[in-house]
Amino acid sequence: MPDQQSPSPTPESAAPSTAQSAASLRALRERAVTHLAPHLKLLTELGEIFTGAGHELALVGGPVRDAFLGRASVDIDLTTSASPQQTEALLKPWASTTWDVGRDFGTIGAQKGQWKVEITTYRADAYDGVTRKPIVAFGDNLNDDLIRRDFTVNAMAMRLPSLEFIDPYDGLGALARKELVTPAPAEVSFGDDPLRMMRAARFVAQLGFTAAPSVVEAMTERAATINIVSPERVHDELVKLMVAPDPRAGLELLVDTGLAEQVLPELPALKLEIDEHHRHKDVYEHSLTVLDRAIALEGPRSVEALESPAVVDGPDLVLRLAALLHDIGKPATRRFESGGGVSFHHHEIVGAKLARKRMRELRFDKDTIRDVTKLIELHLRFHGYGGGEWTDSAVRRYVTDAGSQLARLHLLTRSDCTTRNRRKAATLAATYDDLERRIARLLEQEELGKVRPELDGNQIASVLGIPPGPVLGRAYKHLLAYRLDAGPVGEDAAREELLRWWAEQPESSRTS
Structure with missing residues (x-):
């Protein structure tokens, strides 16, 4: 021995x-x-x-x-x-x-x-x-x-x-x-267990290997047989691929062999869609680039004049899925404009719905689905910021709408800027730096993460003389919106605003 x-x-x-x-x-x-x-x-x-x-x-x-x-x-x-x-x-x-x-x-x-x-x-x-x-x-x-x-x-x-x-x-x-080869003929191996095709893509992403030509050929020929595999097993392999060091390489193998058409068809559907902001590349390439950029931003980072920028530790599945899927609503919303341009109005809303449906079919848990779709819905919000024209009220809404996903939204929004125009890229980065600094300042001053109306549900019910129910819920939401718009105003001002709002409601005449 x-x-x-x-x-x-x-x-x-x-x-x-x-x-x-x-x-x-x-x-x-x-x-x-x-x-x-x-x-x-x-x-x-x-x-x-x-x-x-x-x-x-x-x-x-x-x-x-x-x-x-x-x-x-x-x-x-x-x-x-x-x-x-x-x-x-x-x-x-x-x-x-x-x-x-x-x-x-x-x-x-x-x-x-x-x-x-x-x-x-x-x-x-x-x-x-x-x-x-x-x-x-x-x-x-x-x-x-x-x-x-x-x-x-x-x-x-x-x-x-x-x-x-x-x-x-x-x-x-x-x-x-650094090559993936099957011990038995590839078509026999994948015929025995089609999940091995997903593993091939995972190992490409995880180990930095390439698939042998025989493996690629067999995956292409047998792509449709992945449908005999349970969604749960496909989900497990996809998750491992997404949190690997180089998910792009694995995803490209899935798309090139036709496997993505079976398990994540929204991804190859992007290949023919020209992005109106990035005419030099299609939305598929743009999405993979956004994924790469998001991964590069995971972990510690620095923002000028910001002591503690929000950190997303990697590998972060939610951020990576949102980066990959953020534009999947574009094929369904593409419109050719009279001037020769292309628009994708509300693609973030459509994309969130498509992502929710696909992730449910792939058996993702409710929390992951909720977080990914929220990021997709919000990924364009920053473009309304312009050169910093947002009021503090608008910044507060950005923070509260993002909720627990604010740190990820910062990284997704930054990653979505893939322009080759260096001046434009620098301007966008500086503008988002400014937004992050404003958010940090407001968070410190007002604890926006814990923002609530300045009257709670019991106080609202007492002021208006109404029982718990839908009307009370509407009143609470109104005071929350008022708090976000006006900032901290105190209970007296909140009570005055509540009574002003109540006087305009049809229910007020029935309780007077």
């Missing part, structure tokens, strides 16, 4: 191509050793338990890939020749707790101290081609288990406890090339 502090995984059958230098592959192995070091005691213990009982055990999939990439991996996925019953029997004396919710698929989970592991019996599944649910069948060797995995970079393994490197499908070569 190799020294636990300095193991040296050796390829079993991964002969690198002539284009890959030995030095490059050696560097990958050294990186893997470094990242596996914290897990060696655990892996050795489990390997000795299983081999001592006459079974094989191997670290497999994502943890092996991430070790070679130098990425932290929270999962420890293991595969074994032992049956689920045998695995459970071997783990019980070792672990503090075990669970078998994945028993039907051959998976037994266990925890010992801080370590959580999942061990799955070798699989040799078949698929019916109608659903993505496999007909579970257990296999009898590691290579057959590896060929059923999604991509060769996830089909590498290390036998335990020896740390012998197993790579029958040249995953290490693909990793060195």
Whole structure:
């Protein structure tokens, strides 16, 4: 057995191509050793338990890939020749707790101290081609288990406890090339499980890989089969893609292969729509650029003369979705004007409705849908600010309408300025700096985030002599609008305004 502090995984059958230098592959192995070091005691213990009982055990999939990439991996996925019953029997004396919710698929989970592991019996599944649910069948060797995995970079393994490197499908070569290749023919792999096509786009965004031509071709041919996958699973992959380091690359793969037509058709629909403000590019390119710019603004930032600009920590799913979808209402609202121009009146309202519908179909939660659609609805509001002509009342309304999404709205609005005209871009940025400074000043002076009418519901009911109900609600909303317009005025002035408003209401004559 190799020294636990300095193991040296050796390829079993991964002969690198002539284009890959030995030095490059050696560097990958050294990186893997470094990242596996914290897990060696655990892996050795489990390997000795299983081999001592006459079974094989191997670290497999994502943890092996991430070790070679130098990425932290929270999962420890293991595969074994032992049956689920045998695995459970071997783990019980070792672990503090075990669970078998994945028993039907051959998976037994266990925890010992801080370590959580999942061990799955070798699989040799078949698929019916109608659903993505496999007909579970257990296999009898590691290579057959590896060929059923999604991509060769996830089909590498290390036998335990020896740390012998197993790579029958040249995953290490693909990793060195940063290329996604399927172990089996791509059309067979995606035919077995269409969700793997979404994973391809996710890995492109997440790992900085490119999809092999065979993968792109198979994705294009089989794009429509993604519809047999549940919306929940598509949602999960889309979310992982959106919070990855480079979601643009993954989204472009979805669009180029036709998968986006099936799961997010509003995105490719933007490709033919010319943006009236950015005639040098279509709305699709503009939207991806806005997404890139929003991502670049996540985290700490500076605004001139503003000590503490609002911060949106990344990766922020709501901001990124709003940036991607902010203009999806344009195709439905495009109008050709008599002077040769193009308009998209109220596309923010239409876009919010389309986003709400699509996100519901993709099983996003209510809070995320609410926040994304609010940002889409408000993303044009700043353009009424002009050169700073807004009154303090208008600024207060901007803040209260944005509510909890104000920090994200700042970034979305800034990102939406993609003009190549440097002078115009600088002017817009400076103008928004001014708006943020005014907002900060008003927030400090008036605590706008907590603004309420200066009379509460009980006081309004007492002044007007009315019971709780719709009329009281209208009165409350009027006083809130008055507070936003006039600023802090005190209870006496609020009471006078309430009585003035009440005298104009038809209900007042019935209570007098």
